[in-house]
Amino acid sequence: MKFTNSEKLHQEALQHIVGGVNSPSRAYKAVGGGSPVYMERGQGAYFWDVDDNKYIDYLAAYGPIITGHAHPHIAKAIAHAATTGVLYGTPTRLENEFAQMLKEAIPSLEKVRFNNSGTEAVMTTIRVARAYTGRTKIIKFAGCYHGHFDAVLVEAGSGPSTLGTPDSAGVPTSTASDVITVPFNDIGAFKVALDKWGDEVAAVLVEPIVGNFGIVEPFKGFLQEVNELTHRAGALVIYDEVITAFRFTYGSAQQIYGVEPDMTAMGKIIGGGLPIGAYGGRKDIMEQVAPLGPAYQAGTMSGNPASMAAGIACLEVLKEEGVYEELDRLGKRLEEGIHEKAREHGIHITVNRLCGALTVYFGVDQITNYAEADASDGEAFAKFFQLMLREGINLAPSKYEAWFLTTEHKDSDIENTIDAVERSFAEMAKT
Ligand code: PMP
Numbered sequence: 001m002k003f004t005n006s007e008k009l010h011q012e013a014l015q016h017i018v019g020g021v022n023s024p025s026r027a028y029k030a031v032g033g034g035s036p037v038y039m040e041r042g043q044g045a046y047f048w049d050v051d052d053n054k055y056i057d058y059l060a061a062y063g064p065i066i067t068g069h070a071h072p073h074i075a076k077a078i079a080h081a082a083t084t085g086v087l088y089g090t091p092t093r094l095e096n097e098f099a100q101m102l103k104e105a106i107p108s109l110e111k112v113r114f115n116n117s118g119t120e121a122v123m124t125t126i127r128v129a130r131a132y133t134g135r136t137k138i139i140k141f142a143g144c145y146h147g148h149f150d151a152v153l154v155e156a157g158s159g160p161s162t163l164g165t166p167d168s169a170g171v172p173t174s175t176a177s178d179v180i181t182v183p184f185n186d187i188g189a190f191k192v193a194l195d196k197w198g199d200e201v202a203a204v205l206v207e208p209i210v211g212n213f214g215i216v217e218p219f220k221g222f223l224q225e226v227n228e229l230t231h232r233a234g235a236l237v238i239y240d241e242v243i244t245a246f247r248f249t250y251g252s253a254q255q256i257y258g259v260e261p262d263m264t265a266m267g268k269i270i271g272g273g274l275p276i277g278a279y280g281g282r283k284d285i286m287e288q289v290a291p292l293g294p295a296y297q298a299g300t301m302s303g304n305p306a307s308m309a310a311g312i313a314c315l316e317v318l319k320e321e322g323v324y325e326e327l328d329r330l331g332k333r334l335e336e337g338i339h340e341k342a343r344e345h346g347i348h349i350t351v352n353r354l355c356g357a358l359t360v361y362f363g364v365d366q367i368t369n370y371a372e373a374d375a376s377d378g379e380a381f382a383k384f385f386q387l388m389l390r391e392g393i394n395l396a397p398s399k400y401e402a403w404f405l406t407t408e409h410k411d412s413d414i415e416n417t418i419d420a421v422e423r424s425f426a427e428m429a430k431t
Contacts (some may be wrong), residue, residue, distance in 0.1 A: 001390045003035060005050040010035035025062070031177035031382040037389070042069025042412035043316075044408035047394070048211040055394035056413050060404035062396065063243050067317045068408030074272045077313035081306040089300070094308035102270070102278065102316055105251045105364070106130040108260040112280030114303040118242035118267030120149030121277035122205070124289075124297045125263045126151055128279075129236045131288045131295035137197055137205045139235075140188075141184040143370025145212035146240050146265075147206060150227050154170040154327040155282055184369045185219045186208060190226060208253035208263070211243035213373035213400045214359030215352045221258045236285065242277075246315065247404075248355040249324050270380060272314030274307040317407065327356030327405050334358065334405070337418030345425040350376075356405030360384075373400060380428065391420035 013020035021027050021036065028036050037244050038050045045068050067074060067208035095114065101180060103109045114388040115121055126138055138151065146152040153168040154176045181199055182189045189387070194201065208223055210216035230237045239261040244253040246269040252408055263281030270276055280286060286296045301307075317323070335353045338360060344351045350361045363377035365416050388395055395403060 002051050007035040007040040007251055009038045014115050026197045030395050031385040044068040045406055045413055055392050056417055057394050057398050058403035059394050060406055063404055064273050066269050066406055068406040073317055074310050074313040075382055077309040078306055086306045094305055095303040096310050098308050109280035110283040111286035112278055115277040115299045116275050116301050117277045119149055120278040121265035121267055122146045122240050123149040125238045125265050125279050125340045127295060128288050128295045132285050133202040135200055135202040137178050137180060137200045139180045139182060140183050140200055141192055142209060143213040144207045150175045160311055185222055186223050187222060194229055194233050199236040203236045203238045204230045205238050205240060207240045209244050211402055213370045214356055214367055215357050215402050216367055217354060227259050229240055238263040246272060246318055247310060247357060249396045252319055271307050272310030273309040273382050274312055276307045278316050323407055324355060330409055331356040331358060331405055334414050341422040341425050345429040347425045347428060357402045359402050383428055384424055387424035388420055393417055393420050
């Protein structure tokens, strides 16, 4: 397999775009460096790079592309928006339609507001929670990524309930010191944090199913306890469902576990591949937001007709019967196949899977929190990634990311992927 054109484009990109990429996770830094693969076109479960190599896509653009590339129903909706105007700066009928669709799918959303990215959505929920409670501190779980705004770029995994230190240059220590980080799935550490800082805490920010150190489910009862303890402390529960909304069911993770947060942030899938964010929740809390309340949030592009149309079309596809059952069936087959090949070749792995999303961790027995994911073998993953790429299987270039299936993956894609896994494991077993 040749990557000549990708390499050329990357050299060019390095002259003009910082680091050659517009989001650092696209760089191949964690998988041995080199040029990332430049894609040219996509169709269904496949995309083709600028050297005309074909890949089965498990990146799914880090989650949003759950219906595959260029889905005809979504393409039609976007094309219609393109010919009737993509931005008016006025309200439109589509915003009402989409808001109602989201509310029907996720009952805790009494009121919603659209914006343009997951980062924006989570950022605003924190502002609103602070406005509502009159408090400042937030609790988040170690290793959970919530976007690139200051308050959540706080180092994770530094022991139970420590006050945060910034994870990025340029984040003021004063901002980071308002963030308390606790290990996921550790209710004891969470209680310690609340005992110490509970009356200063505005909100607890939770990925109900973690997607950012691989797919990690909450222990039984964990989310319920977090809810109960948070409310007892007078703070709000915010669910970051940027990855999880419409990923595992038509609705959100909160419905899978039967818990309701006070506010929810979303993004990714709900935009059908176009830029989007949305947040919503209890009416009395959401009414803190301008123009009704004192918490300001705005956006020139927010609720734009193209994103609305793509989002509605995407949910229409996902609402069809059997979509998530099929994702689960294919996900299960893929998981079994990977395990089978790992056993055959003596490769030590753990697979965490829920429905059509999974993570393969190397050299570890279980992953329930960030520290365990962090301890997985990054070198083995890097090798696996590079071998799979050359097999025409595109994974996210990080040991912490998930493989995402789409509605367009077929049995034959899964079988071809398992064959590629077999050859990659065989190669890895040689060293
Ligand atoms: N929250 C979670 C859980 C995410 O996974 C991400 C993005 N990976 C974000 C927030 C930020 O979303 P965006 O990249 O759209 O700003």
